[in-house]
Amino acid sequence: MESTSTELSCGSCALSRICLPAHLSARETRILAGAVERGRELQSGARLIRAGARMDALYVVRSGSAKSCGVMNDGEEYVRAFNLPGEVAGLEGFADGHHTCDLVALEPLRYCRIPLGRLERLMETLPGLRREVLRLLGQSLEEAQRMRTEVSMVDARGRLASFLVDLSRRLERRNLPPMHFRLSMSRRDIARHLGLTLETVSRSLGAFRSAGWVEVRARYIKLLQPKALAALLAH
Amino acid sequence: MESTSTELSCGSCALSRICLPAHLSARETRILAGAVERGRELQSGARLIRAGARMDALYVVRSGSAKSCGVMNDGEEYVRAFNLPGEVAGLEGFADGHHTCDLVALEPLRYCRIPLGRLERLMETLPGLRREVLRLLGQSLEEAQRMRTEVSMVDARGRLASFLVDLSRRLERRNLPPMHFRLSMSRRDIARHLGLTLETVSRSLGAFRSAGWVEVRARYIKLLQPKALAALLAH
DNA sequence: CGGCGTGTTGATTATGGTCAAGTTCTGTGG
DNA sequence: CCACAGAACTTGACCATAATCAACACGCCG
Numbered sequence: 338m339e340s341t342s343t344e345l346s347c348g349s350c351a352l353s354r355i356c357l358p359a360h361l362s363a364r365e366t367r368i369l370a371g372a373v374e375r376g377r378e379l380q381s382g383a384r385l386i387r388a389g390a391r392m393d394a395l396y397v398v399r400s401g402s403a404k405s406c407g408v409m410n411d412g413e414e415y416v417r418a419f420n421l422p423g424e425v426a427g428l429e430g431f432a433d434g435h436h437t438c439d440l441v442a443l444e445p446l447r448y449c450r451i452p453l454g455r456l457e458r459l460m461e462t463l464p465g466l467r468r469e470v471l472r473l474l475g476q477s478l479e480e481a482q483r484m485r486t487e488v489s490m491v492d493a494r495g496r497l498a499s500f501l502v503d504l505s506r507r508l509e510r511r512n513l514p515p516m517h518f519r520l521s522m523s524r525r526d527i528a529r530h531l532g533l534t535l536e537t538v539s540r541s542l543g544a545f546r547s548a549g550w551v552e553v554r555a556r557y558i559k560l561l562q563p564k565a566l567a568a569l570l571a572h
Numbered sequence: 573m574e575s576t577s578t579e580l581s582c583g584s585c586a587l588s589r590i591c592l593p594a595h596l597s598a599r600e601t602r603i604l605a606g607a608v609e610r611g612r613e614l615q616s617g618a619r620l621i622r623a624g625a626r627m628d629a630l631y632v633v634r635s636g637s638a639k640s641c642g643v644m645n646d647g648e649e650y651v652r653a654f655n656l657p658g659e660v661a662g663l664e665g666f667a668d669g670h671h672t673c674d675l676v677a678l679e680p681l682r683y684c685r686i687p688l689g690r691l692e693r694l695m696e697t698l699p700g701l702r703r704e705v706l707r708l709l710g711q712s713l714e715e716a717q718r719m720r721t722e723v724s725m726v727d728a729r730g731r732l733a734s735f736l737v738d739l740s741r742r743l744e745r746r747n748l749p750p751m752h753f754r755l756s757m758s759r760r761d762i763a764r765h766l767g768l769t770l771e772t773v774s775r776s777l778g779a780f781r782s783a784g785w786v787e788v789r790a791r792y793i794k795l796l797q798p799k800a801l802a803a804l805l806a807h
Numbered sequence: 808c809g810g811c812g813t814g815t816t817g818a819t820t821a822t823g824g825t826c827a828a829g830t831t832c833t834g835t836g837g
Numbered sequence: 838c839c840a841c842a843g844a845a846c847t848t849g850a851c852c853a854t855a856a857t858c859a860a861c862a863c864g865c866c867g
Contacts, residue, residue, distance in 0.1 A: 727855085728852075728855065730853075738862090768855075768856090769857080771855085771856080771857085772854095790863085
């Protein structure tokens with residue numbers, strides 16, 4: 338949990354428009370920055386949060402990406418979410434003070450950490466931060482509920498299309514190329530996230546490629562006709 | 573939004589152990605109660621929250637039940653949640669200040685309402701209320717994420733069994749008979765909630781009946797072997 | 808009693824899961 | 838740099854589950 342002087346503060350962080358300080362005033366951002374700890378770089382596969390562990394902080398991805406995942410009682414893995422830079426993970430721990438799923442790095446990962454005690458104290462005095470945490474939770478809730486209806490109402494290709502389009506949109510917000518990117522997660526992870534098998538993910542990608550909507554080479558994806566993909570959502 | 577003197581205050585409400593005041597001190601409960609408005613009785617089918625409307629309050633079911641629902645772009649209805657007495661609805665509105673789904677009464681419904689402005693002001697001074705709202709959001713998030721993995725990993729009977737067992741558990745918390753109850757929602761609503769068709773719900777119920785696990789007469793359900801139902805979740 | 812909404816049951820079909828065989832990618836060590 | 842091994846991915850054949858289409862029964866209202 339070292340913090341060197343060369344590290345960015347929230348105010349000057351490239352992610353400040355996307356991350357927690359998004360709607361905070363300059364003063365609030367400065368105060369929040371004082372509570373943020375910067376973690377050392379983790380390697381791929383490292384576990385930042387463990388299911389069952391006491392929730393002691395919020396974690397924010399600074400660079401790299403992660404998956405929020407766990408195992409069902411039958412041993413099958415599930416993937417609740419993928420986390421890109423600027424996204425906050427571990428919010429579900431507010432339910433009872435314990436995390437219910439793991440947070441695992443998908444590639445070399447840097448992160449920030451906001452100890453819960455300090456967060457609670459800051460929320461007492463910073464109304465903007467209070468609103469922001471509520472907004473984050475509301476957003477995660479809305480997202481989870483939307484995903485749930487999608488999994489139950491949309492077919493395999495529609496779900497994969499939605500996943501790709503959503504990913505593209507999130508990359509765009511981060512000023513990363515939205516039409517040509519590398520998937521940091523395996524087909525299996527995508528499948529577990531969308532409630533499919535990896536074979537179906539593979540086949541659906543193949544169908545998109547045959548239709549000329551995407552170019553696929555291993556984990557590199559190029560969206561050629563995002564509108565055609567988005568149209569699959571209408572069913 | 574009338575409030576008569578015969579109405580219960582939060583402190584003496586039978587739901588106080590389940591509802592928002594669950595983890596508040598007596599003092600905090602008393603202060604919260606001052607902010608709570610009691611709505612008049614709505615009839616079945618009435619819409620308490622409309623998708624797209626500005627979020628102006630939190631709503632709590634006091635008696636009766638409701639569904640949180642909406643329509644997909646293809647016109648199909650989906651059901652995000654059913655709300656029992658003591659449960660808070662509309663939390664997803666924290667995302668951007670607007671509701672994304674309707675809240676519809678399934679039977680004659682009474683409710684409480686906490687205007688957002690007053691809630692925010694109270695959260696400034698009541699740390700317990702702050703924690704409680706975060707807990708509620710965390711719980712809804714955890715629930716939505718759990719449901720999502722369930723819809724994608726568990727088969728039709730497993731999902732229906734889970735639904736019945738969960739309903740039973742929630743009724744028990746409210747000191748209502750957990751083994752013999754009336755479903756306030758139609759088969760269609762259950763199907764839309766679980767990502768199934770109403771035929772599949774009907775057939776699965778039929779299978780449970782044949783197995784001797786439940787008694788079904790119209791909307792009246794009697795759980796005979798809840799353990800057998802719960803065992804379906806292991807898959 | 809009649810009519811409609813709600814629910815049940817049956818026959819058929821289609822989507823995606825399962826099992827299996829191969830191919831490509833990636834990283835490692837000679 | 839190449840050879841190799843193991844993982845990740847693709848593709849195919851077959852099958853099971855639940856969706857669809859359809860007919861019918863029940864229950865609740867007038």
